[in-house]
Amino acid sequence: RKVIQKINQHMKSLLQISKDKTKLIPYAEVIIGIILLSLEVYDYFTLYSMEEVDAMYGGIVDFYKYKENTFCPAFLWTMLILTGISYWTNKKLYWISTQALILLLLLKAILPFYAIFIELNPIVFYIFPLCYFTLFIAIEIQLFKINQIESIDISTKTKLSGLGVGILCCIIYILLL
Numbered sequence: 001r002k003v004i005q006k007i008n009q010h011m012k013s014l015l016q017i018s019k020d021k022t023k024l025i026p027y028a029e030v031i032i033g034i035i036l037l038s039l040e041v042y043d044y045f046t047l048y049s050m051e052e053v054d055a056m057y058g059g060i061v062d063f064y065k066y067k068e069n070t071f072c073p074a075f076l077w078t079m080l081i082l083t084g085i086s087y088w089t090n091k092k093l094y095w096i097s098t099q100a101l102i103l104l105l106l107l108k109a110i111l112p113f114y115a116i117f118i119e120l121n122p123i124v125f126y127i128f129p130l131c132y133f134t135l136f137i138a139i140e141i142q143l144f145k146i147n148q149i150e151s152i153d154i155s156t157k158t159k160l161s162g163l164g165v166g167i168l169c170c171i172i173y174i175l176l177l
Contacts, residue, residue: 026094029084037077044070071176079104079169092158099162100169102139106132107170
């Protein structure tokens, strides 16, 4: 009986450490987001625009980062900051913004490869979205296993809101390209 009590105490201490670590995630999101957003703002004010480079060199240089290329990353880093801040305002809002951020990060990671593979083989046009949604569902399953998420009453409306906001963020990101 004493052994079982010690095991229970040990498990409770492990769960407490796990909960403390999950509280660090929003801090990391805000700090990393601020650093990366400030780098994009710096790039925006120091880089040349496409028109200026075209006027200077008589043609657009492909390997150069332009002022216009900072909009998409700035949107992504702003979403990262807002996700971290939403942790302290409302847990459901944090969950929704986390879903949007996950969808946005998956889009950012997959979009360049998708553009390359679609030219090579049109069958990838059907396989890549399937892989994309499979990866999203796998991440969602892992998120639902977190004790902190289980303590929040997440309804179907909240889940659909997270998916809708994520799709809207992806559309905005694509429009900023």
